[in-house]
Amino acid sequence: MTQPQTVPAALRAAAAAHADRAAVVDGATTLSFRDLHAAVRDTARGYVALGLEPGDTVCLWAPNTWEWVVAGLAVTYAGGVLVPVNTRYKGEEVADIVERSGARLCVVADGFLGRSQVEELRTALPGMGRVTAIVSIGTTPAAGTTAFSSLPDLGAGVSGIDAIATGVGADDIADILFTSGTTGRSKGVLTTHAQTLAAARVWTQNCQVTEQDRYLVISPFFHSYGYKVGIIASVVSGCALYPMAAFDADAALAMIEAERLTIVPGAPTIFHSMLESPAFATTDTSSLRLANMGSASIPPRLIERMLSELSFELVIPAFGMTECVVATMCRPGDPDEAIATSNGRAVDGLEMRVVDPATGEVCESGTAGEIQLRGPMVMQGYLDDPEATAAAIDADGWLHTGDVGTVDADGNMRITDRLKDMYISGGFNVYPAEVEAALARLDGVVEAAVVGVPDERMGEVGKAFVIQREGADLTQEQVVAFLRERLANFKVPRHVEMVPDLPRNASHKVLKPELRARG
Incomplete structure (x- = not known):
C-alpha cells in the first residue's frame, strides 16, 4: 500500500488505523487519534474563516501542549505552511519572523512564562504586517484576539475543509523552521510534506516505534526534533505523545514512573539532569525502552550511564x-x-562524505573533515535567501553541514565538533567536544563546555566551564592534571571556571558564543 505523502493524509490514515488509541496525553486532557483528527478539522475551518488560504503561512508561538499539536496540524490541513516560533524569543525576534515569513495568522500562547506575548508582538510590529488575526491560546484571550477555543464555532459554516486538505501536494512546502541562530541571524528552512514525513518515518522505523509506545516529548515543538520526530512521528506510528511545556528533571522522572513512559529523546543535558536529580534514586524508570539523542557530540560515559542506571534497553545516537x-x-x-x-x-537514501574544508578534497576513512550530505531529505533551501542557500548547498547538491567528523570503514560517523567551535592553539586545531568527552569521565563533573579564548602567546587556549556534582570540591589544578593524563598538551585547557549552570537556548544547546564573551 502506498504511504500517505502529505501531513493531512497521514493524519487521516492515523485516525482510521488507531481511532481509539491515545494520541496526545497532556495532564487532564487526552485526545484519541479520532479526537485529534476531529479537533484538527474544526480548527482548520476556523483558520479558513479568519482568512487563511492555501499556501499562506501561520506563525505558531507556544509551548509543548495539546493545543500546539492541534493548532500545528490544522495549519497544513487548511493548506497552509506552518512556521513554529521559539518560545524563548522576545517580541522583536518574533516580529522579524512574522514579517519575513509573510504570516497571515499568528497563534500565540499568551501568558507563558509570565509574559504577555501578544502585547510584545503588537509593540514590536504595530501594523502587524500581513497578519489578519491573532489567535490566543489560554483561558483568558488577550483583548482584540480570537480565542483558540472559539475556532470550531467560528468555522462551523465553512465547508470543503477535507477537499482543501486533499488538495495539498507532496511537493508543497509544509513548514518553515527557523534555525536556532546561535551563530548568526536565523534562517528559514523550507521543507516539503514528503520530506517532513520521510524524516519521521525513517526515525520511527530505525527506533522500532509502535502504537504501544508512550513518548515523553521534551524537545520543543518549534524544533525539528519536537515537531517532526515528535508530533509527526506519532502520526505515522500511532504512539501516544506526552508533551512537556518546560523541562524539569523531577517532573520528568515523575511522569516516567506514573505513566510508564517508554521513549525519551533529548539533548545530553536532559539525561545529565535526570541522573543528577535527587529524585532519581527513588524513581522507577524500568518502563523506559528507547532513548535517542540527536546531538552533534555525545559523551560516551553518558550513554553508559543511561543504559546501566536509567534502565534504557536501547540508546540510539543520531x-x-x-x-x-x-x-x-x-x-x-x-x-x-x-x-x-x-x-x-x-x-x-542519503549520501554522506567527509571533505577537507581547506582543499575541498574527499577525506579517507578515519580522517577528520566537514560532514556533507546529499539526498531527498536535504532542505529545499532558505526562505528568500538564495545567497545563503548557495553557500549551504553546492552545485552538486551537497549540503555543507559545518560539522567536523570522521567516518570509519563501516560507515559509522563520529562528530568531532562544529567548524565554528574549533579553535587553534599554537598552530594546532582543537575540537572542544573531544575535551568535553574526556571531562565527562572525571568524578565530580556533571557537565562541561570548552571554548577557545584569546592568548597573546598561543593565539587561543582552551577554557573549560565545569558544573560540579553537589558535594564535589574540584580545583582547576585537579581538572588540568586529569586532562594532561589523557590528552595532548595543546588540547588541555589553560583556564577552568566552576559554574552553577551553562547558558542554553530553548533546545538545550549550550550557547558557546556567550561563554566565549565571558572569556
Whole structure:
C-alpha cells in the first residue's frame, strides 16, 4: 500500500488505523487519534474563516501542549505552511519572523512564562504586517484576539475543509523552521510534506516505534526534533505523545514512573539532569525502552550511564539538523562500540562524505573533515535567501553541514565538533567536544563546555566551564592534571571556571558564543 505523502493524509490514515488509541496525553486532557483528527478539522475551518488560504503561512508561538499539536496540524490541513516560533524569543525576534515569513495568522500562547506575548508582538510590529488575526491560546484571550477555543464555532459554516486538505501536494512546502541562530541571524528552512514525513518515518522505523509506545516529548515543538520526530512521528506510528511545556528533571522522572513512559529523546543535558536529580534514586524508570539523542557530540560515559542506571534497553545516537532532520542513526543491534562512540550510519537514501574544508578534497576513512550530505531529505533551501542557500548547498547538491567528523570503514560517523567551535592553539586545531568527552569521565563533573579564548602567546587556549556534582570540591589544578593524563598538551585547557549552570537556548544547546564573551 502506498504511504500517505502529505501531513493531512497521514493524519487521516492515523485516525482510521488507531481511532481509539491515545494520541496526545497532556495532564487532564487526552485526545484519541479520532479526537485529534476531529479537533484538527474544526480548527482548520476556523483558520479558513479568519482568512487563511492555501499556501499562506501561520506563525505558531507556544509551548509543548495539546493545543500546539492541534493548532500545528490544522495549519497544513487548511493548506497552509506552518512556521513554529521559539518560545524563548522576545517580541522583536518574533516580529522579524512574522514579517519575513509573510504570516497571515499568528497563534500565540499568551501568558507563558509570565509574559504577555501578544502585547510584545503588537509593540514590536504595530501594523502587524500581513497578519489578519491573532489567535490566543489560554483561558483568558488577550483583548482584540480570537480565542483558540472559539475556532470550531467560528468555522462551523465553512465547508470543503477535507477537499482543501486533499488538495495539498507532496511537493508543497509544509513548514518553515527557523534555525536556532546561535551563530548568526536565523534562517528559514523550507521543507516539503514528503520530506517532513520521510524524516519521521525513517526515525520511527530505525527506533522500532509502535502504537504501544508512550513518548515523553521534551524537545520543543518549534524544533525539528519536537515537531517532526515528535508530533509527526506519532502520526505515522500511532504512539501516544506526552508533551512537556518546560523541562524539569523531577517532573520528568515523575511522569516516567506514573505513566510508564517508554521513549525519551533529548539533548545530553536532559539525561545529565535526570541522573543528577535527587529524585532519581527513588524513581522507577524500568518502563523506559528507547532513548535517542540527536546531538552533534555525545559523551560516551553518558550513554553508559543511561543504559546501566536509567534502565534504557536501547540508546540510539543520531545526527541531524534543521536542514536535514535525520541524517545518521545507529541501529538496534549495532555493536556497543559503535553506539558509544559514533552518531551512526547514513539513513537510507542519503549520501554522506567527509571533505577537507581547506582543499575541498574527499577525506579517507578515519580522517577528520566537514560532514556533507546529499539526498531527498536535504532542505529545499532558505526562505528568500538564495545567497545563503548557495553557500549551504553546492552545485552538486551537497549540503555543507559545518560539522567536523570522521567516518570509519563501516560507515559509522563520529562528530568531532562544529567548524565554528574549533579553535587553534599554537598552530594546532582543537575540537572542544573531544575535551568535553574526556571531562565527562572525571568524578565530580556533571557537565562541561570548552571554548577557545584569546592568548597573546598561543593565539587561543582552551577554557573549560565545569558544573560540579553537589558535594564535589574540584580545583582547576585537579581538572588540568586529569586532562594532561589523557590528552595532548595543546588540547588541555589553560583556564577552568566552576559554574552553577551553562547558558542554553530553548533546545538545550549550550550557547558557546556567550561563554566565549565571558572569556
